Amino acid sequence: xxxxxxxxxxxxxxxxxxxxxxxxxxxxxxxxxxxxxxxxxxxxxxxxxxxxxxxxxxxxxxxxxxxxxxxxxxxxxxxxxxxxxxxxxxxxxxxxxxxxxxxxxxxxxxxxxxxxxxxxxxxxxxxxxxxxxxxxxxxxxxxxxxxxxxxxxxxxxxxxxxxxxxxxxxxxxxxxxxxxxxxxxxxxxxxxxxxxxxxxxxxxxxxxxxxxxxxxxxxxxxxxxxxxxxxxxxxxxxxxxxxxxxxxxxxxxxxxxxxxxxxxxxxxxxxxxxxxxxxxxxxxxxxxxxxxxxxxxxxxxxxxxxxxxxxxxxxxxxxxxxxxxxxxxxxxxxxxxxxxxxxxxxxxxxxxxxxxxxxxxxxxxxxxxxxxxxxxxxxxxxxxxxxxxxxxxxxxxxxxxxxxxxxxxxxxxxxxxxxxxxxxxx
Amino acid sequence: xxxxxxxxxxxxxxxxxxxxxxxxxxxxxxxxxxxxxxxxxxxxxxxxxxxxxxxxxxxxxxxxxxxxxxxxxxxxxxxxxxxxxxxxxxxxxxxxxxxxxxxxxxxxxxxxxxxxxxxxxxxxxxxxxxxxxxxxxxxxxxxxxxxxxxxxxxxxxxxxxxxxxxxxxxxxxxxxxxxxxxxxxxxxxxxxxxxxxxxxxxxxxxxxxxxxxxxxxxxxxxxxxxxxxxxxxxxxxxxxxxxxxxxxxxxxxxxxxxxxxxxxxxxxxxxxxxxxxxxxxxxxxxxxxxxxxxxxxxxxxxxxxxxxxxxxxxxxxxxxxxxxxxxxxxxxxxxxxxxxxxxxxxxxxxxxxxxxxxxxxxxxxxxxxxxxxxxxxxxxxxxxxxxxxxxxxxxxxxxxxxxxxxxxxxxxxxxxxxxxxxxxxx
Numbered sequence: 001x002x003x004x005x006x007x008x009x010x011x012x013x014x015x016x017x018x019x020x021x022x023x024x025x026x027x028x029x030x031x032x033x034x035x036x037x038x039x040x041x042x043x044x045x046x047x048x049x050x051x052x053x054x055x056x057x058x059x060x061x062x063x064x065x066x067x068x069x070x071x072x073x074x075x076x077x078x079x080x081x082x083x084x085x086x087x088x089x090x091x092x093x094x095x096x097x098x099x100x101x102x103x104x105x106x107x108x109x110x111x112x113x114x115x116x117x118x119x120x121x122x123x124x125x126x127x128x129x130x131x132x133x134x135x136x137x138x139x140x141x142x143x144x145x146x147x148x149x150x151x152x153x154x155x156x157x158x159x160x161x162x163x164x165x166x167x168x169x170x171x172x173x174x175x176x177x178x179x180x181x182x183x184x185x186x187x188x189x190x191x192x193x194x195x196x197x198x199x200x201x202x203x204x205x206x207x208x209x210x211x212x213x214x215x216x217x218x219x220x221x222x223x224x225x226x227x228x229x230x231x232x233x234x235x236x237x238x239x240x241x242x243x244x245x246x247x248x249x250x251x252x253x254x255x256x257x258x259x260x261x262x263x264x265x266x267x268x269x270x271x272x273x274x275x276x277x278x279x280x281x282x283x284x285x286x287x288x289x290x291x292x293x294x295x296x297x298x299x300x301x302x303x304x305x306x307x308x309x310x311x312x313x314x315x316x317x318x319x320x321x322x323x324x325x326x327x328x329x330x331x332x333x334x335x336x337x338x339x340x341x342x343x344x345x346x347x348x349x350x351x352x353x354x355x356x357x358x359x360x361x362x363x364x365x366x367x368x369x370x371x372x373x374x375x376x377x378x379x380x381x382x383x384x385x386x387x388x389x390x391x392x393x394x395x396x397x398x399x400x401x402x403x404x405x406x407x408x409x410x411x412x413x414x415x416x417x418x419x420x421x422x423x424x425x426x
Numbered sequence: 427x428x429x430x431x432x433x434x435x436x437x438x439x440x441x442x443x444x445x446x447x448x449x450x451x452x453x454x455x456x457x458x459x460x461x462x463x464x465x466x467x468x469x470x471x472x473x474x475x476x477x478x479x480x481x482x483x484x485x486x487x488x489x490x491x492x493x494x495x496x497x498x499x500x501x502x503x504x505x506x507x508x509x510x511x512x513x514x515x516x517x518x519x520x521x522x523x524x525x526x527x528x529x530x531x532x533x534x535x536x537x538x539x540x541x542x543x544x545x546x547x548x549x550x551x552x553x554x555x556x557x558x559x560x561x562x563x564x565x566x567x568x569x570x571x572x573x574x575x576x577x578x579x580x581x582x583x584x585x586x587x588x589x590x591x592x593x594x595x596x597x598x599x600x601x602x603x604x605x606x607x608x609x610x611x612x613x614x615x616x617x618x619x620x621x622x623x624x625x626x627x628x629x630x631x632x633x634x635x636x637x638x639x640x641x642x643x644x645x646x647x648x649x650x651x652x653x654x655x656x657x658x659x660x661x662x663x664x665x666x667x668x669x670x671x672x673x674x675x676x677x678x679x680x681x682x683x684x685x686x687x688x689x690x691x692x693x694x695x696x697x698x699x700x701x702x703x704x705x706x707x708x709x710x711x712x713x714x715x716x717x718x719x720x721x722x723x724x725x726x727x728x729x730x731x732x733x734x735x736x737x738x739x740x741x742x743x744x745x746x747x748x749x750x751x752x753x754x755x756x757x758x759x760x761x762x763x764x765x766x767x768x769x770x771x772x773x774x775x776x777x778x779x780x781x782x783x784x785x786x787x788x789x790x791x792x793x794x795x796x797x798x799x800x801x802x803x804x805x806x807x808x809x810x811x812x813x814x815x816x817x818x819x820x821x822x823x824x825x826x827x828x829x830x831x832x833x834x835x836x837x838x839x840x841x842x843x844x845x846x847x848x849x850x851x852x
Contacts, residue, residue, distance in 0.1 A: 023571075145449075271697045271716060288720035290697060294713045315741070 015302025098125035104199035125304035156184035201245035217332035441728025524551035530625035551730035582610035627671035643758035
């Protein structure tokens with residue numbers, strides 16, 4: 001018999017208890033021991049829960065129960081969860097979590113604290129819950145050099161963008177739908193502003209490159225401004241828009257960003273058109289390996305947490321402790337130094353021809369696209385061609401900022417109102 | 427320092443030595459010990475190899491070297507490799523292999539022998555070399571019930587079918603190309619007749635369902651008869667043909683088969699259009715998880731073997747021994763009892779209208795398709811609708827066997843020459 005304690009009493013917490021009960025027989029056969037939830041910590045009462053007999057509101061009850069070897073933290077956030085995780089690790093308990101906010105902010109310290117106390121801090125469930133990407137990332141750096149990790153990591157924004165693309169739904173309606181379906185949180189800021197995806201790509205990068213990447217160094221843009229016309233343009237260009245998180249090793253450090261991107265249908269990541277999450281890992285011998293999951297993250301979290309628990313019970317000494325050294329200086333490269341291709345959509349006030357001529361001169365290798373729909377008749381849209389992003393942004397600034405066409409064509413003048421700039425192609 | 431021995435001196439063997447050397451530093455850091463190839467066993471001489479100083483032709487040299495804790499078997503086949511694997515396991519060495527033929531035929535006995543000798547027999551590299559699917563399969567049965575595994579597992583046939591589809595290449599030419607590129611073996615029978623895929627799906631099934639599935643119980647069809655017209659039809663129907671291996675749990679046992687299938691472009695497996703291998707795992711909490719790899723299997727094998735070696739060195743006691751019980755009776759279900767949809771292409775001798783009428787009466791819900799190309803003008807092609815395969819095959823037999831149309835339509839008679847029957851939709 002192995003006892004565990006669960007911190008928090010929300011959906012994840014009851015999910016863990018339920019999965020452990022439903023698969024009790026298989027787990028016992030596999031681990032050589034039954035796994036039982038001994039205590040559930042929460043300050044609230046939950047009189048209607050089937051697990052109410054195990055409820056406690058004192059962490060001391062858990063810490064003073066010697067049979068408890070593993071603590072599952074499902075509280076979320078980085079305040080109470082941080083303090084209780086520290087207490088659990090210091091007391092010699094393994095800790096398992098899906099809390100990407102806590103891992104992204106305090107991963108190095110908590111991993112060190114775990115190592116000092118000869119226990120493990122496990123968080124496979126924190127990024128793409130249940131997409132089994134950690135095991136390869138943990139084992140690859142020896143046999144492969146991972147060069148790049150690209151992912152569609154936030155299930156809520158994926159759902160919202162899919163609804164907008166397929167059904168022409170407005171952003172606000174799609175968001176409300178996602179909240180109602182339980183894909184987005186009541187406070188959706190972390191989902192739609194890209195913070196959740198930034199934390200997850202930071203965690204994946206830290207695993208892959210074995211150096212801690214601070215999520216605050218991930219250049220992050222959200223999806224809130226996007227509208228149906230953008231979706232139509234993405235379709236026209238042979239793709240669809242998703243919130244893409246990306247990181248790669250460069251000579252100047254780890255280049256990472258989260259932003260809405262037009263994903264081409266011939267991209268490996270295009271499989272998420274019908275899936276909820278996708279992670280593409282590139283390495284020298286591994287080549288490209290793609291992991292996708294169709295079930296919404298929230299429904300997989302409990303399963304992923306239990307998988308980590310089982311690993312700990314079955315192989316308590318097995319885990320290789322990840323080493324997330326904080327570097328002395330900043331280890332993040334400037335994403336604007338990367339070569340990219342941008343999609344630009346601009347209102348012209350009527351002189352489409354003039355605007356196109358101007359864009360041609362400025363960008364050199366712009367490719368123009370047209371739509372029949374009347375709503376875009378005062379607009380032009382083009383792909384810039386691949387160039388260093390800083391240079392492209394400078395040119396877009398000139399294009400938008402009332403560039404006098406006389407700069408490039410004597411006597412002419414016009415102003416373009418840049419409506420949207422999106423990265424094209426992943 | 428951990429010493430290993432490699433059996434065999436082919437591409438995989440030198441690949442293992444090369445990967446170990448190239449990543450020596452990372453491996454030492456991760457495992458806490460350097461990993462060195464101490465002996466390479468082969469009966470041939472290889473005077474030009476950089477590893478010739480470690481060559482031996484006597485297994486006794488390996489067995490009598492106490493520092494060797496791990497043996498990597500790269501011989502292939504199930505004769506010499508079987509005997510040497512047994513010797514290595516009995517002598518208390520872990521064995522790592524990519525040999526799907528050996529694992530599929532003798533897995534249960536070798537796993538038992540390993541357990542008896544308190545060592546591990548590891549073969550992650552044997553199926554989808556380096557697609558990290560074993561770890562989730564090993565850990566899933568506790569937290570998830572795996573219900574189905576579907577894969578495009580044979581890289582050679584995938585390459586051949588892609589060439590045929592994209593470039594209109596003849597089968598024989600595409601095969602020769604695949605052999606020249608090193609994707610297909612000099613004797614390609616196991617690749618193109620589906621045997622390799624059958625062994626791999628049997629191994630994956632045994633992992634997923636924790637009961638040994640004999641690969642000889644996998645209903646297996648190959649790809650040798652396919653031609654450019656089939657590819658054109660697949661395109662017309664919104665897909666492409668791949669050799670698909672599939673297994674699922676049913677009330678009557680494990681239903682498994684390997685056959686050419688028209689994969690629809692909206693299927694998760696469609697990502698292999700541009701990849702080399704794909705494995706889709708379905709489970710109750712996991713939902714659908716998809717793993718794909720773009721690099722050809724052969725180039726990933728060495729990396730996958732080394733990953734298993736590293737796991738053993740880093741965590742020698744960590745592995746959960748898979749249990750592959752042979753069942754008393756046959757545990758395979760009859761694939762003909764499954765509901766499927768079939769694509770049928772038949773020559774009519776000119777009376778397309780009559781043949782269509784006949785097919786309509788026979789199959790009830792047939793959907794007909796037409797092509798403009800003249801070469802198919804004496805043909806009809808249709809999808810049968812979903813029915814139990816045994817029933818569909820019986821109807822196709824009647825259709826092909828000179829069914830007198832008078833059976834269904836008084837006074838009429840005709841014979842259809844069924845050119846192709848393919849499963850539709852994965």
